[in-house]
Every structure is written in structure tokens, then in C-alpha cells.
Amino acid sequence: MIRYVITLCDGPSCMQKKSKELQEIIEKQLDNLGVRQKVQINLSGCLGMCAKGPVMVINPGYTIYGNISEKDVPEIIESHIVKKKPLAKFIVDQDHLFNRFYRVFGDVNFFGKQMRIVLRNCGIIDPENINDYLSVRGYEALAKVLTDMSPKDIIAEIKKSGLRGRGGAGFPTGFKWELAASEESLEKYIICNADEGDPGAFMDRSTIEGDPHTVIEGMIIGAYAVGAKKGIIYIRAEYPLAIKRLEKAINDARQHKFLGDDILGTKFCFDIEIRLGAGAFVCGEETALIHSIEGSRGMPRPRPPFPSVSGLFDKPTVINNVETLANIPVIILDGAKWFSSIGTEKSKGTKVFALAGKINNTGLVEVPMGTTLRQIIYDIGGGIPNNKKFKAVQTGGPSGGCLPEIYLDTKIDYESLLAAGSIMGSGGMIVIDEDSCMVNIARFFLEFTQNESCGKCTPCREGTKRMFEILTRITQGKGKEGDIEKLERLGNMIKKSSLCGLGQSAPNPVLSTIKNFREEYIEHINYKKCRAGQCQGLFNFEINEKCIGCGVCKKVCPNQAIFASPKSKYQIIQDKCIKCGLCFKVCKFNAINKILKEVNLWKRN
Amino acid sequence: MANPLEIIKKKRAEAINSIMSKGYLSKKRVYVGMATCEIAAGSKDVMDVFKSAIANGLTDVYLSQKGCAGRCNLEPTVEVIEEGKIPVKYCKVNKDMAKDIIEYHIKKGEVIKDWIIK
Numbered sequence: 001m002i003r004y005v006i007t008l009c010d011g012p013s014c015m016q017k018k019s020k021e022l023q024e025i026i027e028k029q030l031d032n033l034g035v036r037q038k039v040q041i042n043l044s045g046c047l048g049m050c051a052k053g054p055v056m057v058i059n060p061g062y063t064i065y066g067n068i069s070e071k072d073v074p075e076i077i078e079s080h081i082v083k084k085k086p087l088a089k090f091i092v093d094q095d096h097l098f099n100r101f102y103r104v105f106g107d108v109n110f111f112g113k114q115m116r117i118v119l120r121n122c123g124i125i126d127p128e129n130i131n132d133y134l135s136v137r138g139y140e141a142l143a144k145v146l147t148d149m150s151p152k153d154i155i156a157e158i159k160k161s162g163l164r165g166r167g168g169a170g171f172p173t174g175f176k177w178e179l180a181a182s183e184e185s186l187e188k189y190i191i192c193n194a195d196e197g198d199p200g201a202f203m204d205r206s207t208i209e210g211d212p213h214t215v216i217e218g219m220i221i222g223a224y225a226v227g228a229k230k231g232i233i234y235i236r237a238e239y240p241l242a243i244k245r246l247e248k249a250i251n252d253a254r255q256h257k258f259l260g261d262d263i264l265g266t267k268f269c270f271d272i273e274i275r276l277g278a279g280a281f282v283c284g285e286e287t288a289l290i291h292s293i294e295g296s297r298g299m300p301r302p303r304p305p306f307p308s309v310s311g312l313f314d315k316p317t318v319i320n321n322v323e324t325l326a327n328i329p330v331i332i333l334d335g336a337k338w339f340s341s342i343g344t345e346k347s348k349g350t351k352v353f354a355l356a357g358k359i360n361n362t363g364l365v366e367v368p369m370g371t372t373l374r375q376i377i378y379d380i381g382g383g384i385p386n387n388k389k390f391k392a393v394q395t396g397g398p399s400g401g402c403l404p405e406i407y408l409d410t411k412i413d414y415e416s417l418l419a420a421g422s423i424m425g426s427g428g429m430i431v432i433d434e435d436s437c438m439v440n441i442a443r444f445f446l447e448f449t450q451n452e453s454c455g456k457c458t459p460c461r462e463g464t465k466r467m468f469e470i471l472t473r474i475t476q477g478k479g480k481e482g483d484i485e486k487l488e489r490l491g492n493m494i495k496k497s498s499l500c501g502l503g504q505s506a507p508n509p510v511l512s513t514i515k516n517f518r519e520e521y522i523e524h525i526n527y528k529k530c531r532a533g534q535c536q537g538l539f540n541f542e543i544n545e546k547c548i549g550c551g552v553c554k555k556v557c558p559n560q561a562i563f564a565s566p567k568s569k570y571q572i573i574q575d576k577c578i579k580c581g582l583c584f585k586v587c588k589f590n591a592i593n594k595i596l597k598e599v600n601l602w603k604r605n
Numbered sequence: 606m607a608n609p610l611e612i613i614k615k616k617r618a619e620a621i622n623s624i625m626s627k628g629y630l631s632k633k634r635v636y637v638g639m640a641t642c643e644i645a646a647g648s649k650d651v652m653d654v655f656k657s658a659i660a661n662g663l664t665d666v667y668l669s670q671k672g673c674a675g676r677c678n679l680e681p682t683v684e685v686i687e688e689g690k691i692p693v694k695y696c697k698v699n700k701d702m703a704k705d706i707i708e709y710h711i712k713k714g715e716v717i718k719d720w721i722i723k
Contacts, residue, residue, distance in 0.1 A: 002691060003690070003691065004691070005691055059691060060688075060689055060690055060691055060692070061689070101674070103692070104684060104686065104692045104694070105674065105692075105694070107691055108694065108722050108723070109723075110676065110722075111674075111675075119675065121672075122671075122672040122673060122674060122675070123638065123671050123672055123673060123674025123675065123682075124671060124674075125671065125672075126669045126670050126671060127670075127671070127672045128670070129624075129669075130620070131619075131620035131621075131623050131624050132620075132624065132669075134613075134616055134617050134619075134620035134621075135617060135620045135621045135624055137617070138617075139613055139616070140610075140613050140617070142609070142613075143609035143610045143612065143613035144609075144610060146608075146609040147608045147609045147610045148610075202642075205640075205641065206640060206642075206672065206673045206675070209640040209641060209672050209673060210640060210671070210672020210673050210674075211672060239641070240641075241640070241641045241644070242641070256616065263609075264609035264612050264613070265607065265608075265609060265612060266609060360678075361676070361678060362677045362678045363675040363676045363677040363678065364673070364675030364677075365675065
């Protein structure tokens with residue numbers, strides 16, 4: 001029976017200080033003392049205490065030992081595990097906000113490799129009870145800034161931390177706040193953008209549902225820094241539970257004097273209102289979002305003027321993403337210096353990703369910037385199910401691109417993903433295996449953006465529609481020579497000439513799949529072949545000799561395309577078949593074959 | 606007038622006291638995941654089982670809801686935490702399993718190993 005879990009930090013900094021070697025010594029010592037069965041040893045991702053490395057955490061109890069060397073290990077193990085007395089002289093006594101989830105989840109591989117700042121309380125505390133949040137140092141960051149930090153200090157601290165907007169574009173948050181703070185206006189606004197529209201992304205919903213107060217606290221601090229008196233949380237109406245918890249959290253915060261007039265006995269006044277979005281994807285774009293709050297139709301407008309100069313009701317406005325705001329209390333309490341030690345040179349901190357698609361462990365993961373795609377997909381995500389081959393990973397939702405295997409060792413940050421031909425986006429990550437057709441995936445995302453285009457500017461409205469038509473044609477086996485070039489020309493034109501981010505990024509899934517999987521497009525067009533067998537125009541169903549004539553397939557066929565002449569096997573009328581695949585699914589005798597078409601144009605000539 | 610930091614210190618102490626008075630120091634703490642995703646997977650039924658067990662006389666248990674921990678494919682999840690022991694995390698819990706968890710783990714202290722997240 002396992003009684004203790006030892007977690008060794010295996011981040012780059014601790015690894016340099018020989019954390020791997022320590023593992024062997026620990027194991028040896030455990031054997032010597034005869035307690036090997038009681039202890040489980042895990043290697044974790046960066047624990048964010050690089051200055052104190054190598055770091056070792058012993059659970060239960062969440063005792064952190066820092067600066068340990070080979071010769072200290074036997075002493076610590078003997079004292080802590082055999083004598084049950086934690087060895088005080090190596091204990092790091094820091095009440096960090098992040099990684100508290102280690103107390104509960106530290107022994108599970110999926111969690112152990114992560115570093116949680118934004119999701120620090122998700123799955124640990126009761127989101128509907130403000131006392132739970134207060135007990136984990138909730139609202140202490142707010143009290144700290146109100147006690148001894150001026151708005152200028154806060155902005156300087158956030159700038160120093162290197163925090164960048166987590167909504168996708170990665171604009172430095174401190175700089176954004178500074179721009180709004182320098183505007184002179186009696187009225188200013190701060191808006192929290194919780195209009196999460198990317199298919200497959202749900203980190204904002206989880207953050208709000210699991211820990212609503214941290215978003216509110218981040219917002220109040222932001223308001224204090226820029227001088228806003230009013231905050232608005234713009235959230236989609238499709239998230240009823242998140243809205244309910246936010247409302248409760250806001251009311252609780254008002255009762256505790258964290259919101260309203262004279263916050264915590266100071267002269268500072270601020271209140272938050274919730275506005276519901278009707279679920280248009282374009283309203284995630286900041287100027288469209290502002291129009292929607294003002295009561296007009298959600299359509300973007302040209303920038304400049306940027307919202308920080310003239311935003312909501314033409315007043316200076318700061319718009320931050322949920323995840324960005326959830327980082328703020330941690331930066332204030334644990335310090336910008338600590339925060340900026342995590343991540344890469346240009347992208348600091350962590351990023352939450354929603355893992356979905358063909359992967360064993362689907363779910364939310366939070367990792368430091370600079371983690372590679374391979375680590376996320378294989379170490380945390382557990383690889384591809386059913387021994388299938390990895391084909392691509394799609395990041396950034398409908399605005400991002402598909403990255404093939406050669407990019408698996410790309411370190412995740414804003415710049416490197418952009419260089420690879422995708423974007424960070426809001427953090428959707430869809431894993432694609434060999435059973436999926438890349439042309440079809442590009443078509444799926446384009447269908448989404450094409451539907452969601454607001455229609456204001458022509459390139460986006462007409463261009464995406466034409467691209468979608470061409471892609472549909474290709475997947476139906478009616479592709480023509482020159483289609484790829486046409487898609488590329490149209491795509492680049494839309495990117496250059498669209499008004500807002502939606503249009504500027506809509507062709508990305510198509511362009512990146514053409515760049516990385518051009519051969520699949522060529523197969524579809526020239527040989528009418530879909531190697532994944534997904535495109536409906538490019539395969540046939542046929543009944544083979546295993547058919548026993550049970551007739552199940554005939555019953556389920558929605559288009560009466562299956563018939564049987566007396567005393568023979570069933571047959572499919574190809575002209576009538578709509579390729580729905582129902583007969584293929586219900587047949588218990590493997591009597592239906594899916595036959596991929598392949599036309600060799602050279603032979604036919 | 607106390608400054609905000611002092612106010613928050615007091616509030617934190619009050620909050621901890623209030624949680625304690627609800628039985629936080631009970632022998633076992635049970636957390637049931639209650640985010641949209643977990644409710645969709647059926648965690649409300651599981652929560653009801655625990656609630657009715659407590660209403661019917663199960664004592665020395667602190668029951669609380671929690672947000673989503675991020676293990677979508679294993680939801681609903683239930684954690685049983687005992688001070689000084691590694692927390693036990695059950696996955697894909699349904700009504701009947703919840704009853705078994707109460708019967709075996711909470712009453713008799715036998716961890717049901719097959720249902721634990723690895």
C-alpha cells in the first residue's frame with residue numbers, strides 16, 4: 001500500500017542540478033530502509049521553484065524540500081518516511097498559490113507533469129463558497145494592492161512579469177493597461193472577454209465554473225490599475241452554470257465589500273455587471289464585442305482608435321481574456337520576478353490547453369510555455385488510442401493551423417507556433433490520427449468560419465464562401481486542376497484584406513493543410529482518392545460473399561438503396577447510395593466492404 | 606481604521622472558522638466534481654447519493670462540491686481525502702458505485718482500488 005508520494009521536479013533547471021540522479025539515490029535508500037513498497041516516486045514538469053532546485057515534494061502534507069544534494073537525501077528519507085518527522089532544515093516554507101493541486105493530484109501522471117497557475121483552485125475548492133476561496137489566500141492580492149501599491153506600481157509589476165494576453169493574439173497585458181491608464185477620462189471600463197467560441201475550447205468555462213472569484217479579483221485589480229469604475233463580464237449565454245456561479249460570486253463579493261463603494265475601507269469604488277452574448281463567434285473580437293454590449297449588431301470596426309483610447313461608449317476600455325485575469329492575483333502575490341522565471345524568453349507563464357480529438361487523456365492541461373507539443377500529446381495526453389499513427393495536431397481552433405509530425409518538438413510559445421504556421425489561439429488542441437482526412441478537416445473549420453462571418457467586409461463574406469465551395473467540390477470527388485492554386489490565392493487575399501481577426505485568420509486551416517499535406521489534396525483532385533476514407537464522394541460500399549441475407553442492412557438504409565433478388569446476396573444500388581455508412585455499422589458478418597476509389601488518370605489516357 | 610491587508614487577514618480567519626464549523630476536520634472529506642461537464646456525465650446523481658446518505662445518518666464526513674479538474678474522459682470524479690493519507694481519486698463514478706464507496710471506503714475504510722485514477 002502506497003503511503004507516500006515523492007515528486008521530483010524534472011524541469012530543465014532542476015534536471016541540470018541532477019534531479020534524475022537523485023531518483024536513483026532515493027530508490028536505493030528506500031530499499032535500504034525496507035520501505036520501498038510504501039513510496040511512489042514521480043517525475044514532474046517544472047514546479048516553478050527553479051531558484052531552490054533541485055526540488056522534491058513529499059505528499060501527503062505537501063512538504064517541499066529544496067536545495068537538496070545527494071548526501072542530504074538519505075537523511076531526509078529516514079527522517080520523513082521512517083521516523084515520520086519532516087526534516088525542517090531543508091523545507092522550503094513558501095506559501096505559493098500555484099501547484100496546490102499537488103496535495104490532491106500529485107501522484108497521478110496526468111496531473112503531476114503539469115504546472116497550474118490559472119487552474120490552481122479548479123477541482124480543489126467549492127466554487128460556490130466564497131469562504132473556500134478566502135481560505136486559500138483569496139482576495140489577498142487585492143488587499144495587497146490597495147494597501148501598498150499605486151496603480152503605477154501594479155502596471156510596472158505586470159509589465160515586468162511579461163504576461164501576455166491569453167485570448168490568442170498575445171498582446172502584453174501590462175502595456176495594454178498602461179495605455180488605458182494614461183488616458184484622461186472620468187469614465188473608463190474594464191471588460192472580461194468570456195465569449196469563448198472556438199470549437200473544442202472550454203478552458204474559460206472551466207475556470208469560471210471552478211474558481212469564479214479569481215477572475216473577479218483579477219478584474220478588480222485591473223480596474224484599480226487603469227482607473228475604471230465599472231467592469232463588464234461578457235459571457236456566452238450557452239454557459240448557464242458558469243453564469244449562475246459568477247452571479248453568486250459577484251453577490252458574495254459585494255457582501256464582503258470586495259465590490260461596490262469604498263472597497264475594503266478605501267476610497268476605491270468598482271462594480272461588475274454580467275452581459276450575455278448570443279453566441280456569435282465574431283463577438284470574441286474586441287470591437288464587435290463592444291458593439292454587442294452597446295446594443296448594436298456585433299460587427300467589428302476598423303482600428304485605430306484602439307479600445308484603450310476609445311472603446312465602450314467611446315470611453316477608454318481594457319478588454320482582457322478570462323485566463324489573463326486569472327493570472328493577475330498570482331503575479332501580485334508571488335511576484336513578477338518569479339512569474340517571469342517560468343516560460344520562454346518572449347512568452348512567460350503557463351498556458352491552458354483543451355486536449356481533444358484522437359488522444360487517450362482528453363481534458364484540460366496547463367503547462368509552462370516552452371513545453372513541446374510531443375510532451376503534451378504523449379507524456380500528459382497519453383498518446384493516440386488504438387495504436388493509430390499520429391498525423392497532425394490542430395492548434396488555435398478555426399483560426400489556427402494543422403502541424404504535422406515534424407513540428408512535434410516545437411516549443412510552445414506565441415512566436416514559435418506562428419513560425420510553424422499555426423497560432424496559439426485560445427488554446428484548443430485537437431489531435432488528428434491517420435483515420436482523418438486533412439481536406440475534410442480544413443473544410444470543417446472553413447464551414448464554421450464561413451457561417452460565422454458577420455458579413456461586413458467582402459473578402460471574408462464572399463471569399464470564405466467560395467473557398468468552402470471549392471473544398472466541398474474536392475471532397476465530393478469533383479476537384480479540378482488548379483483548385484489548390486486558387487485556394488492559395490484566395491486564402492492569401494482574404495488574409496490580407498479582411499477587416500478583423502476572424503477573416504484574417506479564417507483561411508489558416510486551409511493554407512496550413514495545403515502547406516503540410518499538399519499530397520492529400522493532389523490525391524483528392526487528380527486520383528479521386530481519399531486515403532483516410534472519410535470523403536463521401538470518394539468511396540463506395542459493396543456487399544461481399546460473406547452476406548448471409550439477414551436483411552438488417554436493408555432495414556436501416558434510409559434511401560432504400562439495398563435490395564435482394566431471390567436466393568442471392570444483397571446488393572447496393574450505387575446511384576442511390578448516399579454513403580451514410582449505416583449498413584456498414586450494423587452488419588455483424590463483415591459482409592460490407594468500404595472500397596476507396598482510386599482513379600489512375602495516367603493509365604486511362 | 607484597519608488597512609485592507611488586516612481586514613483580509615481577519616476575513617480569512619473567519620472563513621477558515623466557518624469551514625471548520627461545517628465539519629472540515631471530519632475524518633473523511635468527500636469532493637464531488639460539479640462543473641457542467643461532470644453534471645452532464647452524471648455527477649448530480651452521485652452527489653444525491655452522498656447527500657441522502659448524510660441525511661440518513663452517515664456521520665463524520667465533510668461533503669463538498671468542486672469544479673472541473675480537467676479529466677474529461679474520466680468524469681464524474683469523486684475524491685475521498687483523509688488527513689495524513691494520499692487522497693483517493695475515484696473516476697467514472699455512478700450511483701451504484703457511490704453507494705459502494707460509502708459502504709466500503711467511508712464506513713469500513715477499504716479503498717476500492719479498481720476505480721482509482723492511475
